[in-house]
Amino acid sequence: MSVLVYIDHTDGEIKKSSLEAASYGAQLASQLGVAAHGLVLGTLNADLSALGKQGLQKVHQVKNDSLNQFDPGQQAVMVAEAVTSLAATVVVVSNNVTGKALGPRLSARLKAGLVAGAVALPDTSNSFVVKKAVFSGKAFAQVAVSSPIKIIALTPNAFSVSNGDGSAEVADINLTVPAAKIKVTGTNKIKGQIPLSEAELVVSGGRGLKGPENWGMIEELADLLGAATACSRPVADSHWRPHHEHVGQTGGAVAPNLYFAVGISGAIQHLAGVNRSKVIVVINKDPEAPFFKAADYGIVGDAFEVMPKIIDSVKKLKGK
Amino acid sequence: MKILVCISKTPDTTAKIAFTDNNTKFATEGVQWIINPYDEWYALVRAIELKEKDPTTVLHLVNVGGAENDAIIRKALALGGDEAIRVNIESQDSFTIASQIAQVAKDGGYDLVFTGKETIDYNGSSIGGMVAELLDWPYVSLATKLDIEGSNAKLTREIEGGEETVEASLPLVVSAQKGMAEQRIPNMKGIMGARTKPLKVVEPVAVEALTSIAGFELPPAKAGVKLVPADNPEELVRLLHEEAKVI
Known part of the structure; x- marks a missing residue:
């Protein structure tokens, strides 16, 4: 049993929203008494063992440059395979631009209930209920997830990054890499600005x-x-x-x-x-x-x- | 080409948000309903533009819900589209809704399923991705541009701090946001024509919901604004630093 955190990255670095997701996933794992794992698809410059600071015990990576170009269909197949092989019962992604495309695909693939836009840790006392923002921030809903596997897409900036002194074990994981159906032809980033x-x-x-x-x-x-x-x-x-x-x-x-x-x-x-x-x-x-x-x-x-x-x-x- | 645009019904953007039945249901009394702005302004209008460019394009709308949704569907048809399909099931969780839309898309042989980036009530951003997975089609989310050349689609999508241009082959699912098109106001001809356009009602496929809403809550009320005199803005900076501790 484990909580699996999808680690999103850009320009060789882990996104801040994924550090939040890792912190959230690790705290949820300790709440459930299971292991906290991370999954990285693609290649980075960042030191992945540093995700131990956020509380992840092990980070699995598929080192393949082509995965740096994001195709949610391709990645959903891979994450679903990792969920099975790591016996994950909860998947945490950030509800950022990547998670908004990946989370729903993964949910439909695994028949796993998705809470998109979670703002707090789940209440796991006798069911699995996650608070999320609704009505464009004017209210919150408590969403009960009934499927065996749960997917939580965490709202960026809703959960603080924990900074402990742990170090995560980093290992390659062997997953099928399906052909990408989306071809990235150009990228235009506004330089020097904070997104x-x-x-x-x-x-x-x-x-x-x-x-x-x-x-x-x-x-x-x-x-x-x-x-x-x-x-x-x-x-x-x-x-x-x-x-x-x-x-x-x-x-x-x-x-x-x-x-x-x-x-x-x-x-x-x-x-x-x-x-x-x-x-x-x-x-x-x-x-x-x-x-x-x-x-x-x-x-x-x-x-x-x-x-x-x-x-x-x-x-x-x-x-x- | 055959396009299917997903139309959701949402409370008006200025609707009062309140709950009944021990905070488990949205209080609908007095609420004005509209077509979800992202579905209408961006997905539907862009689909209409594509049909204007290529009049052989077939444009259908789909909505999942009860007969009370028909008024909204007619409003959408007044903007454009050849016909609408309503899947007759009280809308439940995203997966149930997406499963109905995927079935309609499969049965109708569409090349493009088009949604808004999210609904303004549930803010799930989930339907497009789920439909794509259920159909095993590629999915381009948060798109700000879409052009079709033959069986190839060229799009621009949002990434953090910028945008990306991408290409994919049809069939394809796309979620649209600001930039994709400009809001249109239906004209009298459109409104009259919408009355006679076909609105087919189909029965749902059996699907088990994966999530349910246990309850709603409103955010705690703000304590009230602390006003700083205009001739002493330095005090504001001090408060933000020492009291709110945000700078």
């Missing part, structure tokens, strides 16, 4: 900033904090900022430790994308802006006057 989905801090701007030329202060604050930048829908629709920065009901959903919103009124559709943030700061000159009701801290004031002072103050704090 929104992985960001712990997010600085976001709205229409109140009046135009793309005024984004300097958003970028400067984000830079100082090591935060990602985001925006509201009207801003993306007006092409002031790229679409991938759009956060909200129809854009991306984020759950950072800090969501710092400048000049965003907080329409319900925007809140749907950010309401799982741990701390929300709102800067808006309209005291009636609905966002203040969802905020933890706020300043009713003109962003153009307030932001430079905040930036100065953060500079002092960071000793810059």
Whole structure:
């Protein structure tokens, strides 16, 4: 019996969301009294034995460069085979872009119930119930999984990475590699930026900033904090900022430790994308802006006057 | 080419979220229902565009649910599509729904099954991947672009911090998100025409659900916003550092 954690990687490194999944899987394994294993498909530069810090005992790897190009159909076959050979009863993946494609395929293949978007460890006292976010973060559901094998896709940034001093045993595993049916023809990554989905801090701007030329202060604050930048829908629709920065009901959903919103009124559709943030700061000159009701801290004031002072103050704090 | 677009019914984006029956059921009273925006704005509209480019394309819609879903299905048909199929079963877990759609796709001989990236109520992101596995077709998720050339599809999909261009052969399952197409408003001709388009009701295949919802809960209410005077923004930075400990 074991908990098997699918370890997702990019550019030779393990994704932070997979370190969270490994920490989650290891804690679940100790809750169930079983072993915690990791599975890596593809090749990395990272030292896989370091996954012991997150609590994994053993990491199985299929060293094959072609697997670095992601085909969820191909990988589902391989993970399913590993589940059988390692007698895994729970599979943990991150509910990131990879997990959203792999998790459902694996679920259908193994007839294993999937909880997509888990936010906490399961309650295993007399059944298997996992809490997940629903209604775009406006509520949670307790999902009971009835199948013998369970699959949990963990929401990024919902579970902290544990950092113990363990070291995992790393071994090759022999799995059938089916032919890939998806061919990757090009990759376009925005260099030097923190991906929104992985960001712990997010600085976001709205229409109140009046135009793309005024984004300097958003970028400067984000830079100082090591935060990602985001925006509201009207801003993306007006092409002031790229679409991938759009956060909200129809854009991306984020759950950072800090969501710092400048000049965003907080329409319900925007809140749907950010309401799982741990701390929300709102800067808006309209005291009636609905966002203040969802905020933890706020300043009713003109962003153009307030932001430079905040930036100065953060500079002092960071000793810059 | 034959396209099947999956249409889900969800509460309106501004609907009040509340629960009844000891927090086990969503309170539907007074709720406005809409077509799941990701299904409508992105998957359906892109499928309509593909049909406009190649009028020989056959475009069908599929929904899993009871007769109360027919109004939403007609709304989708008002945008476009030749006919709709409703699988007559109260929607249960993702696997049950995906199994019904996979059966419809198998029976209908489709080349492309198209879904939105997730529903705005359950946020599972699961149907497309499950349907693909049940059919043993390739799956491209979170796609922002799709073009078809013969039996080959060229797509762009999201990856962390960027995007990737990929190619796959039909038949194929695709989940769509923002970028794929722009929202359309149905015109009067579409609305009138939708009334007479075929809406076939088919009986479900027997499937055992793998998950069930034991209960819902609302997030704890926010304590209320702590306002900092506009002439002292330094205080905000201090609070974030010392009190909230997030910077």
